[in-house]
Amino acid sequence: MCGIVGYIGDKRAADILVNGLKRLEYRGYDSAGIALVNGELDVLKKEGKVSALAELLGEKMPSGSIGIGHTRWATHGAPNDVNAHPHVSQSGAFALVHNGIIENYDTIRERLEEKGYTFASETDTEVLANLIEDVQRSTGLPLPEAVRQALTQVSGTYGIAIVSEEDPDMIIAARKGSPLILGVGDGEYFLGSDAAPIVEHTRKVVYLNDGELVVIRRAGYEVRTIQNVKLEKEVHELEWDLERIEKQGYEHFMLKEIMEQPDALEDCLRGRVRLGQNIINLGGLIDVMDRLANADRIVIAACGTSWHAGLVGEYLIEQFTRVPVEVEYASEFRYRKPILRENDVVIVISQSGETADTLAAVREAQQQGVLVLGICNTVGSTIARETDAGVYLHVGPEIGVASTKAFSAQVLVLAMLALKMAKLRETISDDEMSECLRSLVQIPQKVRQILEQAPVIEGIAQAYRYASNFLYLGRGYNFPVALEGALKLKEISYIHAEGYPAAEMKHGPIALIDHFMPVVFIAMNDSTYNKVVSNIEEVVARKGTVIAITDNGESLNRLCEFVIRVPETHEYLTPLLTVVPLQLLAYYIAVMRGCDVDQPRNLAKSVTVE
Numbered sequence: 001m002c003g004i005v006g007y008i009g010d011k012r013a014a015d016i017l018v019n020g021l022k023r024l025e026y027r028g029y030d031s032a033g034i035a036l037v038n039g040e041l042d043v044l045k046k047e048g049k050v051s052a053l054a055e056l057l058g059e060k061m062p063s064g065s066i067g068i069g070h071t072r073w074a075t076h077g078a079p080n081d082v083n084a085h086p087h088v089s090q091s092g093a094f095a096l097v098h099n100g101i102i103e104n105y106d107t108i109r110e111r112l113e114e115k116g117y118t119f120a121s122e123t124d125t126e127v128l129a130n131l132i133e134d135v136q137r138s139t140g141l142p143l144p145e146a147v148r149q150a151l152t153q154v155s156g157t158y159g160i161a162i163v164s165e166e167d168p169d170m171i172i173a174a175r176k177g178s179p180l181i182l183g184v185g186d187g188e189y190f191l192g193s194d195a196a197p198i199v200e201h202t203r204k205v206v207y208l209n210d211g212e213l214v215v216i217r218r219a220g221y222e223v224r225t226i227q228n229v230k231l232e233k234e235v236h237e238l239e240w241d242l243e244r245i246e247k248q249g250y251e252h253f254m255l256k257e258i259m260e261q262p263d264a265l266e267d268c269l270r271g272r273v274r275l276g277q278n279i280i281n282l283g284g285l286i287d288v289m290d291r292l293a294n295a296d297r298i299v300i301a302a303c304g305t306s307w308h309a310g311l312v313g314e315y316l317i318e319q320f321t322r323v324p325v326e327v328e329y330a331s332e333f334r335y336r337k338p339i340l341r342e343n344d345v346v347i348v349i350s351q352s353g354e355t356a357d358t359l360a361a362v363r364e365a366q367q368q369g370v371l372v373l374g375i376c377n378t379v380g381s382t383i384a385r386e387t388d389a390g391v392y393l394h395v396g397p398e399i400g401v402a403s404t405k406a407f408s409a410q411v412l413v414l415a416m417l418a419l420k421m422a423k424l425r426e427t428i429s430d431d432e433m434s435e436c437l438r439s440l441v442q443i444p445q446k447v448r449q450i451l452e453q454a455p456v457i458e459g460i461a462q463a464y465r466y467a468s469n470f471l472y473l474g475r476g477y478n479f480p481v482a483l484e485g486a487l488k489l490k491e492i493s494y495i496h497a498e499g500y501p502a503a504e505m506k507h508g509p510i511a512l513i514d515h516f517m518p519v520v521f522i523a524m525n526d527s528t529y530n531k532v533v534s535n536i537e538e539v540v541a542r543k544g545t546v547i548a549i550t551d552n553g554e555s556l557n558r559l560c561e562f563v564i565r566v567p568e569t570h571e572y573l574t575p576l577l578t579v580v581p582l583q584l585l586a587y588y589i590a591v592m593r594g595c596d597v598d599q600p601r602n603l604a605k606s607v608t609v610e
């Protein structure tokens with residue numbers, strides 16, 4: 001979703017801003033722009049990619065050592081040059097970029113129109129710019145103070161950055177509901193909606209919290225609350241490094257992230273499993289582990305792929321601990337007045353740690369006084385900071401919009417969590433535990449073996465690249481994997497795909513089966529294997545074409561067009577293996593269809609608006 005970048009120092013700001021915007025491309029956007037202060041205010045913006053903006057800037061980049069930039073993901077008004085950010089206040093005195101949504105923008109706009117303000121765009125952002133100007137005009141306050149007062153009049157969410165023609169030594173930034181990070185350099189400062197545009201310049205960062213405003217000058221910065229209380233902020237060290245946000249020779253980030261899963265899973269396991277002693281160490285949960293282990297019920301809230309990981313978590317936690325688990329879409333949980341009791345524990349799962357609905361679920365649960373835990377990838381993200389405790393995935397930044405390595409690591413963390421709880425609740429024997437852990441640590445190597453089959457899967461993709469529909473079917477632990485496989489395909493190739501529990505096929509989807517309908521079955525040799533094979537027979541009898549993911553010998557060859565074999569493992573770990581061929585299949589089909597794999601249309605990496 002929208003991205004913000006800012007720079008103040010002594011270097012040419014335009015270079016840093018355009019480069020920063022490129023780093024933010026992965027978030028999803030449809031226009032880009034920058035504002036520089038260089039004697040006057042220079043605003044350049046363009047519909048389309050950052051490359052189109054760079055072209056507009058031309059060979060001779062504008063000079064100026066202070067500026068802000070933005071990638072916009074349209075909410076209010078079409079994606080075009082006029083609606084692109086930055087927006088300039090009516091007098092042209094300052095420019096503003098904005099992430100989030102000002103919910104009461106229409107009433108503010110009417111009020112301002114009555115006072116004679118006119119608007120060039122359809123955006124809520126231009127309304128905010130003129131509101132700030134109006135406050136400044138009517139009060140005569142300095143700009144930072146006018147910004148602060150204007151922000152008390154708006155409802156909704158914002159991450160904003162402002163530069164002013166009158167003060168070439170100041171960026172003002174503020175946040176509520178949309179993340180902002182201040183990068184602290186040597187005599188220079190950087191601003192980012194995440195760490196991507198900052199990390200190549202400095203690893204020292206200050207995370208702004210909701211309701212905070214910062215005034216940044218070359219000589220230093222000052223953070224205040226919107227209520228005007230001065231704050232001393234801690235400077236953190238970024239865990240990201242530049243190498244991890246570059247493609248390193250891969251054609252796409254998504255492929256890189258699929259291929260690095262064995263290493264990512266090893267990183268996620270590192271220091272957490274002690275085989276000989278049957279110990280699982282989840283440091284972030286030490287203080288709450290007893291409460292978690294003694295929970296009466298666990299509610300998991302998440303969105304998209306993270307929700308699918310949550311569904312696997314339900315199977316895991318219920319199997320190993322017998323504690324009832326409910327998995328909720330965070331967007332539903334937040335509004336349906338969920339009933340939570342004292343000994344319930346809410347676990348939220350979010351790769352980005354910034355998803356608006358998931359964050360709202362955290363706040364709803366906290367308001368009801370229950371323990372809220374987070375499973376996040378992005379260190380220092382809002383959800384990671386606002387939850388009572390949690391576990392990081394430690395798989396490095398995920399840039400491809402389609403989540404891959406984060407899903408695998410989320411499932412791995414949930415598996416460790418389930419086993420840890422089982423040990424504390426004494427619902428697992430020592431022998432069973434050591435067998436489970438032995439299988440767990442073998443997973444990265446088994447994923448490596450699957451990835452070696454990438455050329456074979458590419459061949460299968462070739463056969464199906466023109467399909468219009470796909471069905472994905474699996475049971476038990478692999479039902480959520482079927483959902484995830486279907487989501488991967490639809491989000492990057494735009495092929496319609498649905499996932500179902502295999503047995504549900506007879507209750508409706510079977511009507512769709514004909515020789516144009518490829519059906520992907522996950523048929524692992526577990527308690528339901530024979531039943532899944534019967535479902536395959538039913539599809540074949542109706543001339544459907546079947547691709548099977550299995551750990552079973554040759555028996556499926558007779559029935560299936562293609563069989564992708566994965567190594568055997570303990571049933572509870574099978575999602576970590578079966579998801580990998582599905583990621584690759586979706587990837588190759590999308591590439592063959594000429595789709596923009598890393599930035600699929602209309603999608604955003606972190607969905608920071610409702």
Ligand code: AGP
Pocket residue numbers: 303304305306349350351352353354355358401402403404491603604605606607
């Ligand atoms: C995954 O491929 C999707 N792009 C999307 O469903 C994503 O998982 C969802 O938006 C949740 O994001 P989060 O994990 O960052 O909260």
